[in-house]
Amino acid sequence: MATVRLYVEHPLGSGQSVPLNRDQAHYLFGVMRLGPGGDLILFNGRDGAWRAEVAETGKRGGTLACLAQVAPQGAPPDLWLLFAPVKKTRTDFIVEKATEMGARRLLPVQTDFTNAERVRRDRLQAHAVEAAEQCGATWVPELGDLVPLSRLLDGWETTRRLIWADEARAGVASDFGAQVTPGAPGAVLIGPEGGFSPAERARLTTLDFAAPVSLGPRILRADTAAVAALTLWQLHAGDWR
Amino acid sequence: MATVRLYVEHPLGSGQSVPLNRDQAHYLFGVMRLGPGGDLILFNGRDGAWRAEVAETGKRGGTLACLAQVAPQGAPPDLWLLFAPVKKTRTDFIVEKATEMGARRLLPVQTDFTNAERVRRDRLQAHAVEAAEQCGATWVPELGDLVPLSRLLDGWETTRRLIWADEARAGVASDFGAQVTPGAPGAVLIGPEGGFSPAERARLTTLDFAAPVSLGPRILRADTAAVAALTLWQLHAGDWR
Incomplete structure (x- = not known):
């Protein structure tokens, strides 16, 4: 049985006493059956x-x-995931998987073909916390509010390379490695089911800081595409190197 | 709206008439609202x-x-996914994602730490069919019955390279590319939550046809690990090249 890991907001330090809220108490004592003296890991x-x-x-x-401290504070690479919210369970999975894959910020974006009008940020944050506890991270990624993609692009810091998964490149040989720089700030953008609109594609194509990539010859669902693109980013530029 | 794609068992050819069963009729006419003369793609x-x-x-x-034929018959690379069944929804996701990622055979394996005693093969096959319809493939991967990992290894064709995701290598730089040969038969093995037993690790380590790989510094859930490992295989040896 693996040791229980728990994310808390409280400061941690030698001799520090950490109070639990109701949900945490239920999880530790009810679900995980820890009793007095039971061991766990906090971050x-x-x-x-x-x-x-x-x-x-x-x-x-x-x-x-x-x-006692058992691991120093870590940090994920400077990688953002921009994703169009899809159906509830799949959006939950995107957040869970992006956390495991080591994205630092998760930004839900409204695109022309996005169906969701809003996202339950508290719900998604809870999924990110659970994934961080499970995968051994010492951080939880920051989750943004739903913002229009166009507004995000208006204010983009151009030193951050934006890689977007382009369905029109299905079948082109993988070109991911050539588009990213190890150690540099990066972002991956995954569109909704239905892809990007012609207007969005036209704009993305004109941006110097953005590059389209192929994710193989098949059309991937948004959650699959997120994991695949983050895998390639981590392999070529992040902490899988 | 994307064109509906439907997998059928019936032969396809010019002028061929294709009968529908009850489920297919419900899907096309009830869910997708196709009427007489409505267009679709069959494979x-x-x-x-x-x-x-x-x-x-x-x-x-x-x-x-x-x-009229609109695409020739395709085939995925000669890639198998061996996976330990996990909770129901996550097993469904593994099958769906492996189909999108282009695995040719999906083999549920019983490992020492696998909880499932059996898998609903018809249910999983339905997920594979749906994923194939959605991702644009012209095939559906073959789904095996649940077999003990040890028995599968006993009868292994040694020309097929078996890559296994090794949690003990968390944090080792990605070494996937060095372990696979483009175009050669391959297989990826993903263990259950809890990983492989010491006996399984010991055996896998002695096999000439098998190699452990790292999937980054964090512990990935089984479904995340499956997508990440298949991404790396397709990138280095399969049809993403």
């Missing part, structure tokens, strides 16, 4: 990972005691 | 892709008329 995105033990249990709360 | 894994139109509609059946 908060700032202080590294800490070994801790259960000091007090309760139905609506409890307290953990921080024992 | 059966043997005769390429054909443009067809609705000849007769009905609640429990109907008939399509094959008009």
